[in-house]
Amino acid sequence: xxxxxxxxxxxxxxxxGPGFPGCRIQIEGEQQDRPFTVRDFVQKYLDAIPKKAxxxxxxxxxxxxxxxxxxxxxxTEKCTSPENPAPKSPASPPAAPASGLKIVEGxxxxxxxxxxxxxxxxxxxxxxxFIWAAPMDDRMAKLKQWWFVKVTAEQSGEYWKVVNxxxxxxxxxxxxxxxxxxxxxxxxxxxxxxxxxxxxxxxEAAETARQMLIISDQKFDEKQADAVxxxxxxxxxKDAAELCREAGVP
Numbered sequence: 622x623x624x625x626x627x628x629x630x631x632x633x634x635x636x637x638g639p640g641f642p643g644c645r646i647q648i649e650g651e652q653q654d655r656p657f658t659v660r661d662f663v664q665k666y667l668d669a670i671p672k673k674a675x676x677x678x679x680x681x682x683x684x685x686x687x688x689x690x691x692x693x694x695x696x697t698e699k700c701t702s703p704e705n706p707a708p709k710s711p712a713s714p715p716a717a718p719a720s721g722l723k724i725v726e727g728x729x730x731x732x733x734x735x736x737x738x739x740x741x742x743x744x745x746x747x748x749x750x751f752i753w754a755a756p757m758d759d760r761m762a763k764l765k766q767w768w769f770v771k772v773t774a775e776q777s778g779e780y781w782k783v784v785n786x787x788x789x790x791x792x793x794x795x796x797x798x799x800x801x802x803x804x805x806x807x808x809x810x811x812x813x814x815x816x817x818x819x820x821x822x823x824x825e826a827a828e829t830a831r832q833m834l835i836i837s838d839q840k841f842d843e844k845q846a847d848a849v850x851x852x853x854x855x856x857x858x859k860d861a862a863e864l865c866r867e868a869g870v871p
Contacts, residue, residue: 626679630691633676636667644685646678653724656773656785659685723781725749726771726789732764739764741772744796753783760786818864823857 634654636644644667647654657678659667663685670676670690678688727743739761741749751774753761761783764770769791774781830849 626681626686628677628679628687630675630677633670633672633674636672646676653722655683655722657683657685659688663688722773722775724771724773727769728791728795729764729766729768729770732766734762737761741770746796749781751781751783752777757783757786815861815865819857819861822860822864823853826853826856826860829856 629648631646631648631651632654634645634647643656643658645654645656657680666688667685670688675691676688677691679686725741725743727741727749730740730742730748732739736752737754737758738750738752741751743749749772751772764786769789771787771789772783773785774783776782830853
């Protein structure tokens with residue numbers, strides 16, 4: 622007879638919705654929740670359990686084979702089910718905390734798909750570097766710099782390897798950033814934006830003046846050239862001021 626995997630208790634911290642084969646559970650005795658996938662025949666039982674409910678479950682290699690809601694929330698004994706009755710001996714101690722597992726919510730400041738690496742800056746401004754393996758390629762390929770993500774990773778030697786990735790909405794109270802990327806809004810205007818506008822207008826005015834000048838074999842007229850360049854500068858200043866005013870550039 623094949624041995625049954627142990628039954629654990631915990632809190633169903635998150636799930637994507639009906640029909641989605643995945644969830645997160647914080648096991649009793651652990652500080653952080655873990656990601657789990659679900660076997661097909663278990664999906665209907667997961668769909669019937671609300672988020673934040675206490676649950677009993679069995680799993681093998683991160684995949685749930687059984688899950689049910691723990692109605693007896695005050696009971697401190699080990700979870701039981703008809704297929705897995707409670708033993709007469711004292712309950713086993715809670716599962717040991719997961720080692721080398723961390724969850725980071727933050728903004729992607731750098732990502733290199735070729736190197737399978739990304740850097741996420743959390744709310745406190747600390748940068749976390751992650752790598753991912755080939756099985757995560759399809760999911761990680763959708764990520765872009767400045768997007769907000771929730772990354773779950775496990776320690777693999779000196780690196781943190783991604784085991785799960787989710788998107789999350791940028792909180793309203795997230796610290797301001799100079800680039801503003803990922804929020805969908807207009808980036809904060811850098812201090813040199815006005816000079817960039819002026820340089821562009823100057824280039825356009827100079828090109829216009831060049832096209833209007835008559836090209837001939839006559840000797841270079843310095844006074845005429847000075848007058849043209851004075852016009853170019855004056856026109857660039859005028860156009861840049863109007864553009865900055867309309868765009869709200871300080």
